[in-house]
Structure formats: C-alpha cells, structure tokens
Amino acid sequence: xxxxxxxxxxxxxxxxxxxxxxxxxxxxxxxxxxxxxxxxxxxxxxxxxxxxxxxxxxxxxxxxxxxxxxxxxxxxxxxxxxxxxxxxxxxxxxx
Numbered sequence: 001x002x003x004x005x006x007x008x009x010x011x012x013x014x015x016x017x018x019x020x021x022x023x024x025x026x027x028x029x030x031x032x033x034x035x036x037x038x039x040x041x042x043x044x045x046x047x048x049x050x051x052x053x054x055x056x057x058x059x060x061x062x063x064x065x066x067x068x069x070x071x072x073x074x075x076x077x078x079x080x081x082x083x084x085x086x087x088x089x090x091x092x093x094x095x
Contacts, residue, residue, distance in 0.1 A: 003028045003039070013060045019053060035071050039079045046086040054082060054095055 006027040010020055019042075028037040040061050044050040061080055069075045084092070 006038075009038070009065060013064045015057065015060050019057060023057065033073075035073045035077070037077050038065075038074070039081065041081040041083065043083045043085065047084060047088045047092050050082065050084050050088065050092055051095065 003026040006025045009025045009027070010023050013020060013023070015023070022042055024041045026039045026041070028039075030037055040057075042053075042057055044053065058080055061078070066075055066078050069078075
C-alpha cells in the first residue's frame, strides 16, 4: 500500500486558484480489498485563514469529489486533514 499525490483530483474541485494551490490529495489503491482511499490535506496560515476557508474547502471536497464516488466504502473512507500554522481557539477546533 503506497500513498501517491493525485493532482488531477484537486483540479476537479471548484475552488479559487489560491485555495487549490495549497490543497493536496493523496490516494492509495487498497488492492487486496478493491477500493481506493483518499486523503485531502490543507495547510492554513493561521486560525483566521482556517475559519474563513475550512467550510468552503470541505464543501467542495464533498460536492465536487465525494458525491461522485461509486463505491460506498470509498465515500466513507475519505479524509480531510487541516494543518494550522498557529495556535487555535476552542471555537476553531469545533468547526
């Protein structure tokens, strides 16, 4: 099992170019189980950047990508990891 960066999937997201530049998608073909695993990640500058853009990115992943997956196991095994380059408040952690 090997994670690979999948830039094509990021291009399909309906996000502004500035947001697309910082998003990464990793995919892994689980060959013995016949499905793919997808992990999206984004590095936010600070808490404000996170609060302003998290929902937009998350919604785009769900609407533009996740809803088009055929296999149910792939729809439920999709992850979005948010990295924030500063301390975050309780409000941000519960977003």
